[in-house]
Amino acid sequence: MREINVSEITDVVTKLCIDANYYLPEDVRKALEGAMEKEESELGKEILGDILKNAEIARANQVPICQDTGLAVFFVELGQDVSVVGGDFNEAFDEGVRRGYEDGYLRKSTVDDPYLVRKNVGDNTPAIIHVKIVPGDKIKIIIAPKGGGSENMSALGMLTPSVGVKGIKKFVLENVEKAGSNPCPPIIIGIGVGGTIEKVTLLAKQALLRTLGEYNPNPEVAKLEKELLEEVNNLGIGPQGFGGRTTALAVHIETTPAHIASMPVAMNVQCHVARHKEAVI
Amino acid sequence: MLKIVNTPLTKEIVYTLKAGDRVLLNGVIYTGRDAAHKRLFEMIERGEKLPIDIKDQTIYYVGPCPAKPGQAIGSAGPTTSGRMDDYSPLLLDHGLRGMIGKGLRRKDVIDSMIVNDCVYFAAIGGAGALLAQAVKEAEVVAFEDLGPEAIYKLTVENFPVTVIIDNKGNDLYTIGKEIYQRKPE
Numbered sequence: 001m002r003e004i005n006v007s008e009i010t011d012v013v014t015k016l017c018i019d020a021n022y023y024l025p026e027d028v029r030k031a032l033e034g035a036m037e038k039e040e041s042e043l044g045k046e047i048l049g050d051i052l053k054n055a056e057i058a059r060a061n062q063v064p065i066c067q068d069t070g071l072a073v074f075f076v077e078l079g080q081d082v083s084v085v086g087g088d089f090n091e092a093f094d095e096g097v098r099r100g101y102e103d104g105y106l107r108k109s110t111v112d113d114p115y116l117v118r119k120n121v122g123d124n125t126p127a128i129i130h131v132k133i134v135p136g137d138k139i140k141i142i143i144a145p146k147g148g149g150s151e152n153m154s155a156l157g158m159l160t161p162s163v164g165v166k167g168i169k170k171f172v173l174e175n176v177e178k179a180g181s182n183p184c185p186p187i188i189i190g191i192g193v194g195g196t197i198e199k200v201t202l203l204a205k206q207a208l209l210r211t212l213g214e215y216n217p218n219p220e221v222a223k224l225e226k227e228l229l230e231e232v233n234n235l236g237i238g239p240q241g242f243g244g245r246t247t248a249l250a251v252h253i254e255t256t257p258a259h260i261a262s263m264p265v266a267m268n269v270q271c272h273v274a275r276h277k278e279a280v281i
Numbered sequence: 282m283l284k285i286v287n288t289p290l291t292k293e294i295v296y297t298l299k300a301g302d303r304v305l306l307n308g309v310i311y312t313g314r315d316a317a318h319k320r321l322f323e324m325i326e327r328g329e330k331l332p333i334d335i336k337d338q339t340i341y342y343v344g345p346c347p348a349k350p351g352q353a354i355g356s357a358g359p360t361t362s363g364r365m366d367d368y369s370p371l372l373l374d375h376g377l378r379g380m381i382g383k384g385l386r387r388k389d390v391i392d393s394m395i396v397n398d399c400v401y402f403a404a405i406g407g408a409g410a411l412l413a414q415a416v417k418e419a420e421v422v423a424f425e426d427l428g429p430e431a432i433y434k435l436t437v438e439n440f441p442v443t444v445i446i447d448n449k450g451n452d453l454y455t456i457g458k459e460i461y462q463r464k465p466e
Contacts, residue, residue, distance in 0.1 A: 182384035184406030236462030243457020
């Protein structure tokens with residue numbers, strides 16, 4: 001067994017919180033540049049230009065790209081030959097979030113008692129942690145801070161198997177159209193199909209972690225991704241909803257086996273500030 | 282077209298603004314989002330005096346990041362406006378002239394904007410670092426206990442916004458989409 005002290009986890013988490021919020025991933029920057037070249041709307045082009053400029057300012061001045069620095073969501077791959085020592089695994093993440101959001105001048109956006117008092121917790125905890133146990137003696141931590149505006153436009157559909165591909169398209173297009181300008185387009189659309197209610201929503205979120213420009217390895221699924229992207233962009237919502245040809249930068253679909261009676265579909269909407277960053281201990 | 286506008290807004294200024302205009306705002310604007318709106322709304326309903334005079338003022342839906350040393354304000358882009366729809370008509374009836382946010386507004390808000398001669402602007406969602414550079418001064422003036430949701434008085438210089446809905450009810454979100462959509466064959 002390889003021993004990893006919780007203090008090491010906390011240090012890594014602290015840095016991930018700050019770096020993810022200051023530095024826009026390179027694939028997202030490239031996708032925005034590509035969209036700007038193709039955008040037909042002059043106003044849309046200007047908006048995409050401002051979005052790129054914003055990312056440069058954030059990087060140069062080391063400030064958050066967006067003021068909504070999100071809830072701190074983590075995907076963790078925990079090697080089964082790792083022994084976590086020196087304290088509580090979950091608390092190590094919370095402490096990293098606490099420090100990262102304070103030291104990085106990030107906004108604390110968590111409120112407790114969500115339907116009554118809604119009092120700001122003050123340190124952006126708890127971290128939302130999804131752990132998968134994998135072979136090996138390392139811990140891989142991916143942070144994907146998630147803002148409220150785009151998360152609110154996400155949707156779950158417990159569709160019936162008979163609706164097929166047509167039904168999936170209808171579900172996605174209707175929800176993107178309804179969301180309109182709200183989730184800060186251009187957006188990235190993560191879709192999960194199959195599994196159970198909790199599995200499918202997690203898949204949809206994981207789909208957002210895929211590098212932009214990559215497609216699902218299954219050619220049939222990749223085909224649906226391309227078709228849906230074109231149909232979403234044909235809605236005309238455009239950058240910030242001002243009208244244009246770039247409503248989404250990508251559609252990523254992940255599938256998993258489903259129950260014989262079910263075809264759950266989840267759509268997780270991500271704004272253009274598609275933050276994620278990983279580290280391996 | 283690009284217009285330079287000074288706050289506080291007046292009806293006369295609002296009459297010159299059309300959906301789709303790009304505008305640089307100069308002067309004082311106030312921040313306020315979910316929790317502050319709820320409080321302002323409840324205070325009006327109870328007949329209490331508001332902590333700020335909203336007549337002809339503009340409220341920016343934003344919860345900024347904490348300022349780093351040397352900054353007036355941390356990153357400060359707009360939040361989704363629709364969550365303020367339950368509160369906005371009453372504020373507009375009480376003199377609020379402008380709103381800055383992002384995203385769709387409900388019909389009753391637009392109707393109230395037409396009746397009261399108000400304007401709804403959007404700032405670029407997700408461009409908080411860029412927008413913060415146009416904020417020269419920031420001071421908490423009410424509800425400090427709400428943290429990032431407190432009401433700040435901001436002094437802005439050439440703060441870039443786009444007119445989404447004007448006082449005639451023209452809506453850029455509808456107009457823009459109609460131009461660029463491709464209907465299935």
